[in-house]
Structure formats: structure tokens, C-alpha cells
Amino acid sequence: MAGTGTIGLMAVFLVDLLNFTYISWLHRPELTAAIGFAGALGYLQIAVSIGMTIGLGAAVGRQIGARQHDAVRLTASSFLIVMTLVSLALGCLTAVFSTPLLALIGARGETLRQAAGFLHVVSPALPLVALGMGFSALMRTSGDARRSMNVTLAGAMMSACLDPVMIFGLHLDLMGAAISTVISRALTMMLGYRGLRPHDMLRWPGWTDIPRHARPVGVVAGPAILTNLATPVAGAYVTNAMARFGTDAVAGQATVERIVPVMFAFVFALTGSVGPIMSQNLGAGLIGRTRQVLRVSLWMVAGCVGLAWIILALGQSAVIAVFAVHGVGIAIVRLFCNWTVASYLFVGMLFVANSAFNNLGHPLYSTWFNWGRATLGTIPFVALGLHYGPLGVMIGQAAGVSVFGLAAVAVAFRVVGQLGPGPHVSSVPIDVPARTPEGALMEMQEQDDD
Template sequence: MTSKRQVDSARFVHGSTLRHVVVMAGTGAIGLMAVFAVDLANLFYVSLLGDTSVAAAVGFAGTINFFHTAISIGMTIGVSATVARLLGAGQRTKARQVASASLVLMMLVTMVLSAATLLFLDPILNALGAAGETRVLSRSFLMITAPTYVFLSIGMCTAALMRSVGDARRAMTVTLTAAVVTAILDPILIFGFHLGLTGAAISNDIARVALALVGLYGAIRVNDLIGRVRVARLWSNSQPVMKVALPAVLTNLATPVASAYVTHAMASFGAAAVAGQATIDRITPVAFAVIYALTGAVGPIIAQNLGAGRADRIRETVRNSLVFVLLTVALAWIVLALAQGGLIRAFSARGDTAVIITAFCSWLVASYAFVGCQFVANATFNNLDRPLLSTLFNWGRATIGTVPFVAAGMRHGPVGVMIGQAAGNAIFGTMAMLVAYSVVKRLPMGDCAALASKDSNRLEQSVVNVPGAAAGNTVAPDVELKELPARGG
């Protein structure tokens, strides 16, 4: 029974790496597509109200939501990398202890950030350039949705845990649930009960609660990935995760910072330009869900092979991921180019809104090949114990690669803003991928095994030793498995 569990837990150290990338990215993409489809559905339904201010309000609220999501994603990267590495090394007990501590930590961090968002909401909206009716609507929407960020973080954490063990299907189900709930409730609350934007906000809240409940069921009851939470060891069990998570959070925050600057730049051209940017920001995650899923999909594959000392499979995984990115972008480009007319009609786009959608779907969409390169590079850095490189490249793209290029593009209108952003993505995405290849190329088998062994030993000390215990007294590694028996799925 034990050996079967270990084989199931470390499934990425065997078989085709390309197949693992396709399956993990594909199922992760369906799940992410569901999450992003929630935002897209909200925008679609509120756009039917025929008020540009309402669509712009969703855009401003989405920018703030992006910050919270980025922090949660950064923390799940740390959780997934650490837990998958332990599973790859056959240390399931430690993996469960780390998973439970990480879930509690994510909940605490998210609740603090939600409270801070509500406290400083007015200054935040002022900084983004929200004004008039749009500002009032944005504030109203966020007052309803910000308190439920904690449920979103629970769903994201549990889905990441299931990906780390290779249960891609159930991880996908977590996020699909939110999409189904939103698809059902949005038209009912927005039009049936005539609640408008408030109905969209309430729908978001209910979907997040459903997301958390389904995720907890899959992680606890089906995969037995959550051990008993021990407050005395909460910090020591979280330290290995935070080693990766803190740089990953800093890395992920770069993207919403850049997005906030772009939104501020668009605001200077009026509500129609902000609405156009908001539409693009919700189309692209759905169209490129596979690319957005790559960091979470490739990470566990690299981490498990690192734990098993398989540097050859790590190189192969990175190479296959890059090919996958290029093919995905090519396909999405064709689809968006053909569908742009339908998108303009569906979102009732006019003026600058329609111009922005046309420009993006026609040719600017190609820049996402470089965004994909950076996602693959980030997954490589985060799981090969070089997370600061991810931070460096993402912040480089968010500052040097965004501010001067967007400022120059503003002279040519809202489309110029998008061109400037695309240029920065191309430069930094290429640089990040070249450095990632260099890191992987210099990783011989011996160094790979040594790195995994070093982190495993450090993690064992943090998990097994009990702070404040008598000298020489430790807890048996399997103590939590005895206290919380495995559950069937």
C-alpha cells in the first residue's frame, strides 16, 4: 500500500515529459479558463446594461483583484514547489505537514490584505485614476467582493496541492465549479433581480465560497494532503514554503503593478479606453489559459524530478514547454483574428474600445509568445532554487520594460500604450528564457541530486524537531499519519 502511494505521488519522474506538460497545462488551463471566464462573464453581462462607466468600473476593480490574485498565486507556487519536491523524494508525511501549515498561512495573509484593501480603498482608486460615476461603482463592487478573497485563496491553495500530487483532474474541477456557479447566478442576479453590478459582485462571492469548499474536499477527503494543523509548528513548517513563496509573491506583484500603470495610462484617454483595456484583460486569460497555467503545471514536474535527481528530465521538460508555448500562441492568434468582429459586437464596443480590441486581435496578440517564455522561465527558476531570478526579470519587465515604453506609446493614443507594453514583454521574455536555458544546462545530475538532498534535510529538521522540546526529543516522522488515517477517494 505504501509503495503504491509513493508511485502515485511521484508520477512525474516516469513517462513522457511532453505528455505531462500537455496534461498538466491542459487541465490547469481548463481550470484557469473557468476562473477567468468568471470575470469575462461578469464583464459581458454588465456590458449588456449599455453603460460604459459600469464596464470601466469592472476594469478598475479587476486591477485591484489582480493584486490579491498575484499574491495568492505566488504563495501557491511556494506550496506546490515544496510539496512536490517532498513527494518526489518519497516523504509524504512531511509533505502533508507542510501543506496544512501553508493553507493556514495563506488564509491569514489574505484576510490581512483584504482588511487593508477595504481600509485604503479610496486612496487606491484615486491612484488608479478612477473618477466620477466609475469611481462610485468601482468602490461599491469592491466593498462587496473584497471580504471574500480568503475563499479564493483557499481554492487556489488546495488546487495547487492537488497539482503537486498529479491530480490534475480534480484541481481542474475546483475552478470549474466557480465558473458554473457564476454562469448560473450572473444573469439571474443582474437581470432577473435587476441588481446590475451589485448582482455581479454577489455572484462572485458565492462562486468563491463554492471554489473553497470543492477544493477542501479534494485536498482533504480525496487526496489526503492536509495533515493536522499544529499551531506550535506552524511557522517552522511554513519556512521551506516561504523560501520560495516570498520571492514568488514579489515576482507576481510585478505584473499587477505594470497593469496598474497601464490602466492609469489608459484612464487619460477616457472611460472608453479603460473599458477596452478591461475587455482585453479578460479575453486574454481565457484565450491563453494554457500559457497562464504553465507556471503551475511545469513547476511540479520540475520539482518532482529535482527530488528524484533527474536533471535530464528537467531539461526535457523546459524544452517541451517552450515548444508548447509557441504552438499555443499561434493557434490563439488565428482564432482571435477571425473572431474579433464577433467580440466587438458581443461586448457592444464602440469608439476607442473597438479600436483597442481590433488592434490586439489582429497583431498585438503575438506578444504573448514572450509572456509564455517568461512563465516557463519563472517556473524553472522557482523550482530550481533560484526564485530571485524570477523576481528580477518580472520587476524588470514591470518597470524598465513597461514605464518608458508605455510613456512613449501614449503619444500615439491608447493603441500606442498597448504597443509599448508588448515591446517590453518581448525584450524581457526573451532574456528570461535565455537565462533559464543557461541555468538548466549547467545542472548536472550530481548537482541536481545534491540540491534536492540539501533541501530535504533542511525541511526534515524544520518539520520533525519540536520547538521547546527537551534536548534529544523529536517527533516520529509518521506521527501525523497515525493520528489522521488516510482517506479513500
């Protein structure tokens, strides 16, 4: 599950990185900084979409584990409608208020104008992202990891082909990148819907049924949205701190933020993959498997971070040359490649723990830990680092996350240790016969034999 997810995410992040590279080749620092500022608000939108997707996967995963297919169809269809309405409202509001929001986090002059123009095009199309994520999550929850990967790859390839045409061929610069982004997201959404159809997970619910069947998802999605908002809020605070040291500092930070998703795509894919596995085994009453997933995931995170550290330490000069980083931005990139990259071990710990909380019935725990990291783990540390320049800001951010990553993992093991035997299924309006853990295991073995 994590392997196919990594390939899909790697493609998306590589295209995003390539897009950022194209903009940097225009040798206009205000455009590079504009990407950073627009990304800070864009991450807020994506965080809401991810939160809704987490809730959808957790609720549907338990129902699949308990063989409640009718409930799966009603729950998935109802919440996809809710996702569409919520993301449409959020995207339009972001487009309308983009200029004051960007100014609030430090964008000025031409950088502000370019970033606002980018968001005016991309933000109203947020439902395309939300639905694409929802369809992909449902495919992965059904175990169809390969088809989910192919959908993501197709969207990434479309963007990779369109970016140079729009940016250089048509001379649209940042606006070309925005148009390419919308087209690729539309393709991903359409292919996602087509890929989900063979699983028979969708049906049109009655309008009065939508609130009732969407409620089990909302129980997890609400806290998950709050959880995911914490990261971009903390990122916006760090961007504001970096803006005090000029556009080169913001561009250096933006470079790091584009490198991170590529180097740690496996970590992000892993934390998205373990959720359905945990929730299905929880729904089937197989608690031992749930504990095993948590342990193995942490070892895999450690291995990924170690490998990324080696690659970045050896290739830092190439990174600086490719992205045309200047001034203090060079020092920021070198610090990340040599030292602060290690802090992503604790970021990975936090993500794995959050996935466990969201899928094991404790979504508020992930909210508390993520907002703790975004406030107590960011503001005082970064404020202290400000006295030592932009490098101090990065070091402060890295120090804060280590505390909360370790604490979250400790609590996650405690939560898993307290799980009792028997199936754990979210409340749904479909009656199904109760099953013992032994019965669930026998059914799984029979399927394997088939």
C-alpha cells in the same frame, strides 16, 4: 497536467468574460470601466495568492519526489494557515482603502463609486480564493489533475448560473456580480478541501510548529509574491495611462484583458503545471527530465499563441459586437487582435522561465525579470507610446515584454544546464534516507508496473 488545467482555467475565465459581457449589455460605460479599475486592484490580491501557491507547490513537490510524506503533511498544513491569515489581512486592507487606491490609478466619479462598492464585497472574501488555490495546487502536485479541474469547473458553473440572476433578475448590476463571485469562490474552497482529503496531505500542526514548517515554503513564496505583484502593478500603470483618453479607452483595454485569459488559458495552465513536474524530478534527481520539460513547454507556448492569433484576427468583428465596444475602444481591440496579440509569445516565455526559476531554487531570478518587465519594460515604453494616443500605449507595452521574455528564457536554459546530478530537496525537519537518481528512476518504473 496542462490539458486538465486548461479546461479548469478556461471555465473560470469564460465565466469572467461572460460576467463582463453582462455588464457591457447594461450600456453604462461607467460600469464597464469600473470592472477594469476594480480588476486592476483585484489582480494585485490574486497575485499574492498565486505567489503563495507557487511556494507551496514547489516545496511540497520536492518532498513528494523524495518520498517525505510526513514532511508534506506538516508543510502543507502549516502554510495553508499562513495563507489564510495573510489573505485575510490583505483583503480587509484593500476593502478599507479601496477608494483612495482606485483614485490613484485614475478612477473618477460614478466609476470610482461603483468599483469601490465591488471591492467592498469581494475583497474581504480573499481567503476563499487563497485556500481554493492552495487546495487545488496540492491536488495537482499529487498528480490528481482531474479532481483539481472538477473543483474549478464547479465554482465556474455556480458563477455562470448566478450572474444573470443577480445582475438582471434581481437588478443588482455590478453588486450582483460581486455577490456571485463570493458565492462561487466559497463553493470552490469547500470542494477543494473535500477533494484533497483522500490524499492525506493535511494534519493540524502545533502553533509552535507552524513557523518552522512554513519556512521552506516562504523561501520560494516570498520572491514569488514579489514576482507576481509586478504584473498587476504594470497593469495598473497601463490602466492609468489609458484613463487619460476616457472611459471608452479603459473599456477597450478591459475588454482585451478579459479576452487574454480565455485565449491563453493553455499558456497559464501550462506554466502552472510544469512547476510541480520540475520540482518532483528535481527532488528525485532526474535532471534530464527537468531540461526536457523546459524545452517542450516553450514549443507548446508558441503553438498556442499562433492558434490564438489566427482565431482573433478572423473573429475581431464578432468580439467588438459582443462586448459593445465604442469609440477608441474599437481601435484598441482591433490592434490587439491583428498585431499586439503576438507579444504573448514573449509573455509565455517569461512565465515558463519564471516557473523554472521558482521550482529549481532560483526564485529571485523570476522576481528580477518580472519587475524588470514591470518597470524598465513598461514605464519608458508606455510613456513614449502616450505621445501617440491609446494605441501607442498598447504598442509600447507589447514592445517592452519582448525584451524581457527573451532574456528570461536564455537565463532559464543556463540555470537548467548548471544543475548537478543527485536529488535536490528543500530543507525539512524530517530525516529520510538518501537516494540516487538511478534508485528514484527504478522506484518510478516499479510504480508504473504496478
